[in-house]
Amino acid sequence: MKLRIQPQCMRLRLSEDEILKLREERSLEESLSLSPANALRYRLEIADAPYVSGSLEGDLLRVVVPSAASDVWITSGATELDAPVAPGSVAIIIERDLDRTHKHRRTRP
Numbered sequence: 001m002k003l004r005i006q007p008q009c010m011r012l013r014l015s016e017d018e019i020l021k022l023r024e025e026r027s028l029e030e031s032l033s034l035s036p037a038n039a040l041r042y043r044l045e046i047a048d049a050p051y052v053s054g055s056l057e058g059d060l061l062r063v064v065v066p067s068a069a070s071d072v073w074i075t076s077g078a079t080e081l082d083a084p085v086a087p088g089s090v091a092i093i094i095e096r097d098l099d100r101t102h103k104h105r106r107t108r109p
Contacts, residue, residue, distance in 0.1 A: 001013070001014050001015075001018050001028055001030050001042075001044065002014075002097065003030070003042050003061075008090045008091060009090055009091040009092075009093070010054060010063070010090055010091070010092050010093070011092075011093040011094075011095065012042075012044055012063060012092075012093070012094050012095070013095045013096075013097045014028070014044075014094070014095070014096060014097055015097045016096070016097075018097075019074055019096065022044065022046065022070075022074070023074045026045065026046045026047075027043055027044065027045040027046065028043065028044045029041060029042070029043040029044075030042055030043075038059070039059060040059060040061065041059055041060045041061070042060070042061040042062075042063070043060060043061070043062050043063065044063050044065065044094070045062065045063070045064050045065070046064075046065055046066075046067050046070045046071075047064050047065075047066070047067060048066070048067050049064050049065070049066050049067070050066060050084075051066065051083070051084050051085055051086040051087075051089075052064070052065050052066065052069075052081070052083050052084065052085045052086065052089075052092045052094070053085070053086040053089060053092075054089060054090065054092050063092060063094075065081060065083060065094060066083050069081060069082060069083035070083075073094070073096075077096075078096070079095055079096050079098065080093060080094065080095050080096075081093075081094035081095070
């Protein structure tokens, strides 16, 4: 799961395998080790919620998506999840990763 953060916008991009795992487990979590003692965890969760919402809980960046909207997105093959974002929240975009180039990572000389 790729995470991109910009001012007033957060984007999560999931591969097909990650989408299948999300459907089965109802959540998906990754982490970024900033140092041996510090990590940023980010989690995408499916829940009975009216909006897509985000929160920061200690070292966890948590994104919750409505169950009905996520089920439609997962089964439809649509690129972007279509659900309202909580009022006052930054834009939160959940996308299907159609870019296959990340499988062939470039190595630096």
